[in-house]
Amino acid sequence: MFFSTMAGFIVLQSDKLILGRFMTMEELGLYNIGFFLAGFPLMLGQLLVQRLMIPLYRASPPRESRENFLRLRRIRFMLSGMLVAGVAPLALGGTYIVDLLYDARYLTSGAVVVIVSMALLPQMLWLTYDQVTLASGDSRGFFALNATRAVILVALLLLLVPMLGLPGAPIAMASTALLSYPLQLRLARKHGAWDPLHDAVMASIAALLLAVVVVVHGDRLATLFTL
Template sequence: MSVMAKFQGSSLGARVLRSSVLTIGGFGMSQMIRLASNLILTRLLFPEAFGLMALVMVFLMGLGQFSDVGVTPAIMQSKRGDDRDFLDTAWSIQVVRGFGLWLVACACAWPMTWVYGQDLLLQMLPVSALTLLITGFRPTKMVTANRHLNLGRVTLLDMVTQIVGVTVGIGLALWTHSVWALVIAGVVGALVEVVINWRYLPGPSNKFHWEKSAARELIGFGKWVFLATVCGFFFSQADKILIGKFVPLDMFGIYNIGFFWASFPMMLGGMVTQKILIPIYRETPPTESRENFLKLRKMRVAVSLLLMGFVGIFAVMGVWIVDLLYDHRYLDAGAIAVILAIAQMPMLIVMTYDQAALAAGDSKRFFVLAAARAVLMIACLLIGLEASGLLGALIGYGAAFVLAYPVVVWLARRMGAWDPLHDLGFAAVGLGLAAMALWINWAAILSFAGKSL
């Protein structure tokens, strides 16, 4: 069979190949746009602006995840995922939630200003939170396309959304040299995303509707997803919350530049697992046959090779990349990027397991894993900050991923997805890459360590 023939047709394999290429290609284009924007904006704005915006984004992500009732994964895995009444009920829940989130953000603006001692947050939070209200109107056509692995037009529209947001942000930064450029660009991007997906994705548009049985299924599935996303917020954002509180704002801005580089592989892995793995696990459950398990092993090895190779680049070359692209104010971001890239390797090895529980409709066990990860992340970051400042926090960040492995194994075994041979092999690869990265970048890491203690 020719390479092109493998991409054609409606079989699961063909759809996975097409969706994988589109997801990776779209991610690559997205990160090129994101990188260009970052390089330009770091020259037009000041480190504190990125620190302020990081605080705003952490708060907004927290609001979103503290109220997530799992509409997207519910549609992805439900037998009624293509039913109009089910979809319109899901959309109605989503819209009401968006309005509620914006009101909560307005109410929380003053407390956030007091906690972090940054007066500008009082105005920034209500305006930035308009993105939550706007994205509540996202059409379920976006999820439906993902459910059936038809991602071509979705990927293109994502690119358009990002280009518009970046263009607006750079234009406003040139004009104002203010953090408000980042705020307004986010709101404009959210509005463009909703409008063009509503207009250009195929399928009927959503309307307000309430069906009790659909709502019962959504809420029944979503209650554990809600708890899992609350835990997921603390797991994924604890570094921003704690480091943003305990280090100076300019250093926090530099940390976020380092995180920007180190986060590329994690973002790619998250995108692949969310967009592709639930449909794969739903259609080929590993518990049904050895053949299914072996198919998933091939997929898992391919994804892990991609992610470990990607993170290895930033682990080895992080300092060189930052030295090349940024001015002297941001040089410590290179060492931060190297340490974070190494710290994320354990998470990338097991990233393909998480979605098995959601695909099987077992949101409760998914919550248990999320809760364990959140507790470990907060504890390790606090211990690290107390012991060695920012450097200790970065080490704690990696330790949390390692310590969560037994819980990952528990979940993966329940779903019939655990593959110890895969994990052992890529652990060896990760150790080799980490040793090489530390050896190459040791001088920069020592310099950063001296400043962070």
């Protein structure tokens, strides 16, 4: 658990540590403002999952019965739906929120809110799988998942940030969630928690939201690549 906590800290904070090496203080400040606003749904989701899913997995192990699995499916859809509902206003209206709260010097932070919101969405949609390993007493599997994410994220940040600048960080986050999904899926299947219907439906909704965001904010997002 100690090493899992360390790996989790790296996953949460490595972008700030690495971006400081390649970006100016002004750019890092704009990124931090945008990340703070965009990260609220993820923080809420982590809190809900930690408090809710471990007791549920212990009380209703999904591998024990179909009834338990279906009960967890309903709760998983509810939590994922809440997270998407929290991300959508930020992804679609992040630029307007920043324009309202800050002056023109912080214009870039609005685009950061949009791109970080979408980058964190894949991680949020599969949050409910993480705790099944702990609830099942598989602390080694939990560590393996967090350590894998940490290694992938740091490697991608070191590769993409020098190449792409500020957008490299959210792209690395989204890529980490996607690349670590096979291990997450393997652990979920091991403990009977994997729900392909949930994943397919929520991935489709996320893809649709991404398409709408690109259409609505494509020009604003493009400015990030010129920094």
